């Protein structure tokens with residue numbers, strides 16, 4: 032069965048429009064704390080979630096909103112949760128990093144790598160209670176260096192658990208380039224633990240759907256876990272207001288606050304010889320420059336725009352879908368914001 | 374006198390120590406960027422980034438300390454120590470005892486802690502009581518820039534593992550990173566005297582295990598740490614207009630506790646209110662009651678602590694963390 036691009040696009044669009052609205056609320060100060068969006072990874076989430084059915088579970092990371100929306104959780108409840116309202120999805124107790132839906136067996140965590148043990152446990156319960164069901168773990172490339180995730184892959188392997196490990200690789204962990212802190216290859220790691228692997232372009236929703244379909248069917252039929260390595264970008268950088276993106280967007284405004292203490296520090300007596308100081312400076316400059324040239328900032332990598340381009344041959348249907356999606360999201364936020372609890 | 378921001382002061386003292394002692398190295402996630410001012414002065418050999426592998430790099434920090442280095446290991450947030458608790462619980466804290474006092478692990482673990490900015494219960498915990506429960510760990514919680522720098526210096530001279538907790542609400546750097554930097558639409562109740570203050574020209578260590586009386590008062594003694602100290606001072610000021618004289622003792626060190634200082638001030642007032650942002654049960658607040666009772670001091674006692682998982686919603690969060698309102702109510706209760 033080939034993927035239905037229209038359905039996948041609708042899922043991705045819903046999530047994108049929702050998160051764009053969230054970004055606005057965050058900038059307006061209506062959402063507190065940090066905010067990590069999933070904008071840029073929608074093709075991965077949609078390609079996987081579209082393969083799920085009742086009884087399947089999801090372990091989510093700090094970018095869990097997209098997966099919950101696509102799975103069918105009421106967007107008004109999610110919006111009201113992010114706004115911290117008592118009738119939000121989790122009573123205003125969780126916020127975006129701690130979203131839970133018992134109904135959909137979906138649990139988030141802000142602890143990097145915690146999705147591994149969670150998915151293994153959901154899969155274990157599935158083996159006893161819901162045979163044929165699977166558990167998904169969504170996590171980033173940075174999480175691949177977290178011990179508990181590696182241990183979970185081994186556990187899933189030796190217990191033949193129906194887990195689909197989905198690594199959304201954007202090449203970064205906050206300001207750290209993953210290649211600089213990751214030995215060996217990610218696929219080889221998973222293979223070394225006895226987990227089957229597949230690598231796809233995470234900007235291509237059809238490719239993800241097909242890879243996910245095979246892996247999830249394997250898991251359902253008792254053939255054990257698979258690791259999906261999917262490449263993507265995050266347009267906002269790590270979180271909303273990400274300092275590195277701010278520097279790239281407004282160098283004149285942001286640089287003095289960074290450059291002045293840096294210069295004072297490099298000139299202070301005591302410390303390393305000049306050679307080492309310059310090496311330090313090169314590291315800082317390189318990381319600022321690499322943000323500026325960061326592929327996550329290139330709209331050509333936008334998975335939503337990519338799938339849209341393939342649907343443009345049917346413009347009437349496309350515009351209808353988009354108008355409808357926008358209306359739905361507008362309605363979601365209108366109702367979410369309507370009654371502010373006192 | 375110079376004036377500095379909280380994190381700036383800690384970094385400044387750390388820099389002074391690094392210039393004096395080439396064995397001090399720093400590492401942790403994103404440290405090359407977060408500590409870029411130290412990186413350009415001390416070079417990439419001494420200021421290093423790590424993978425998100427807390428068990429490995431904290432455990433390695435402990436052993437590197439045993440083998441002669443003076444590592445400062447940074448964690449993103451104290452909550453995440455859960456991932457690598459073993460390095461502290463079963464190793465750092467045990468080396469000196471297991472070796473019959475012949476070997477120590479002088480590692481400094483620098484960790485942001487605390488709430489008040491809406492990140493929720495997995496990112497805003499205090500956990501100093503949880504850490505201080507383990508014999509062999511020294512736990513520091515500065516509440517001002519001067520104490521931040523002075524205690525960091527003391528930590529770096531201490532011959533054993535030290536957890537240095539840096540409250541995020543006092544740290545301009547953390548607050549700006551975690552969401553206030555890109556928007557002027559959010560406000561946090563940041564205690565001004567904790568976020569910025571006078572610091573010495575040259576850093577001297579602030580002694581570990583020594584509390585500091587921030588305010589003298591004859592009716593009620595509040596004992597607190599971190600941001601709680603500032604909340605207590607605000608409450609004390611407000612209560613003055615009601616004719617209640619409240620003293621505030623800033624512990625500065627949670628372990629080892631300054632038992633003598635606590636007993637001295639409580640004996641004077643006969644009323645102890647503990648203000649603790651950490652969890653109420655089985656923690657610092659209960660410990661302080663034991664400190665007083667064991668000395669045979671009879672006093673009235675109450676506490677204002679965090680009783681539940683910290684809610685994400687700002688309003689609920691404000692009700693959950695110790696606030697001026699709840700502290701005032703606690704003091705009035707003791708005066709009845």
Ligand SMILES: Cc1ncc(C[n+]2csc(CCOP(=O)(O)OP(=O)(O)O)c2C)c(N)n1
Pocket residue numbers: 093094141142143144170171172173174175201203204205269402425427449453456
């Ligand atoms: C155990 C733990 N360590 C550190 C952090 C801080 N932290 C939050 S997200 C993140 C980076 C995660 O990178 P990655 O897994 O690649 O996901 P991405 O954000 O790139 O999607 C870090 C270090 C955390 N939340 N939990």
Ligand SMILES: [Mg+2]
Pocket residue numbers: 171172173199200201202203204205
């Ligand atoms: Mg990443």
